[in-house]
Amino acid sequence: xxxxxxxxxxxxxxxxxxxxxxxxxxxxxxxxxxxxxxxxxxxxxxxxxxxxxxxxxxxxxxxxxxxxxxxxxxxxxxxxxxxxxxxxxxxxxxxxxxxxxxxxxxxxxxxxxxxxxxxxxxxxxxxxxxxxxxxxxxxxxxxxxxxxxxxxxxxxxxxxxxxxxxxxxxxxxxxxxxxxxxxxxxxxxxxxxxxxxxxxxxxxxxxxxxxxxxxxxxxxxxxxxxxxxxxxxxxxxxxxxxxxxxxxxxx
Numbered sequence: 575x576x577x578x579x580x581x582x583x584x585x586x587x588x589x590x591x592x593x594x595x596x597x598x599x600x601x602x603x604x605x606x607x608x609x610x611x612x613x614x615x616x617x618x619x620x621x622x623x624x625x626x627x628x629x630x631x632x633x634x635x636x637x638x639x640x641x642x643x644x645x646x647x648x649x650x651x652x653x654x655x656x657x658x659x660x661x662x663x664x665x666x667x668x669x670x671x672x673x674x675x676x677x678x679x680x681x682x683x684x685x686x687x688x689x690x691x692x693x694x695x696x697x698x699x700x701x702x703x704x705x706x707x708x709x710x711x712x713x714x715x716x717x718x719x720x721x722x723x724x725x726x727x728x729x730x731x732x733x734x735x736x737x738x739x740x741x742x743x744x745x746x747x748x749x750x751x752x753x754x755x756x757x758x759x760x761x762x763x764x765x766x767x768x769x770x771x772x773x774x775x776x777x778x779x780x781x782x783x784x785x786x787x788x789x790x791x792x793x794x795x796x797x798x799x800x801x802x803x804x805x806x807x808x809x810x811x812x813x814x815x816x817x818x819x820x821x822x823x824x825x
Contacts, residue, residue, distance in 0.1 A: 576614065578707035593713050594620050595697065596628035599690045601645060608693045609635065610717050613730035614710055622655045627735040629658065630665070631728055637671040645679045647690075654680065654756045656742040659764075659771055666764040676764045679777075696720040784815030 575590040592615040599608040611628040618624045636642060646654075666676055700720040707713050718727045728734075747753070754773055763772040790812055798806050 576707055576710060576713060578701065578713075581706075591615060591710075592620075593710060594624070595694070595717065596625065597690045597693055598632050598644070599693045607724045607726050608690075608721060609726045609728065610693075610697075611728045611730060612714060612717060617730060617732060618735050622657045623735065623738065625655075626658055626661050626738055627730065629661070630736055631730070631734055633665060633671055633673075633676075635726075635728070637673075640672055640674050642673050642675070643677045643679065645681060647681060654759065656747065657738055657740050659762060660740070660742055661738050662762075662764045663769055663771065666766050667769065674766045678762045678764075680760050693721055693725070784813035786816055787814045788816075790814055 576593050577590065594611075594613050594615070596611040597608055598611075600606040609632055611631055613624070618627070633642070662676055662678070665671060666673060697717050697720040701707060701713075701716045704712065704716045704719075707716060714727060714729055718725060754771075758775045759773050760777055761774040763774075765772065790809065794806070794809055798809065801809075
């Protein structure tokens with residue numbers, strides 16, 4: 575929060591300005607610097623539109639890469655939202671970036687550390703060394719000096735924020751089968767040339783979930799006579815799994 579003047583008692587009781595830092599930090603051993611997207615609440619909020627705008631400037635900066643793999647904090651309100659997914663389906667199929675595939679991986683609940691945590695700690699140390707942050711420029715300077723100044727800082731101006739029109743259908747999401755529940759999605763994949771959204775609920779899973787064999791056989795036995803012959807292929811090839819309950823089984 576700004577201003578950051580901890581030596582003055584009045585600061586504690588004053589409603590101050592929120593400053594935001596959306597960080598994209600490399601994992602493992604990498605020569606790539608963290609990419610810090612900075613703005614404050616007088617410019618824009620940190621709702622889904624603000625998060626999408628931060629993703630947009632990062633992807634524009636990374637537009638030459640053919641494959642982008644991101645690990646995100648497991649926060650449904652920010653990193654898990656349908657509007658962000660809608661935007662990524664659009665951007666992967668545009669000429670604005672070169673990527674053939676973008677993966678969003680969500681840490682499972684209970685994780686203790688991620689690369690951004692280390693960088694945020696470096697930012698905190700940098701702010702303590704600076705002692706007082708009078709305005710937003712002081713905050714930018716503190717972030718720029720973090721991590722031994724090995725960081726790329728992007729100050730968000732008003733024209734960097736984009737207004738993504740929400741065309742998502744809540745009814746279609748709720749009636750989809752199987753339904754994609756945000757809380758259990760661990761990976762979302764976006765592929766160039768496809769307007770489909772691919773997702774996983776288990777990082778170790780390599781096979782589709784399937785439905786019970788009895789359900790599949792029942793559909794084929796009772797309903798195949800109403801289907802065109804070539805349409806029956808879908809049902810004949812439908813994967814089965816008798817060891818796990820599906821959404822329809824639980825109803």
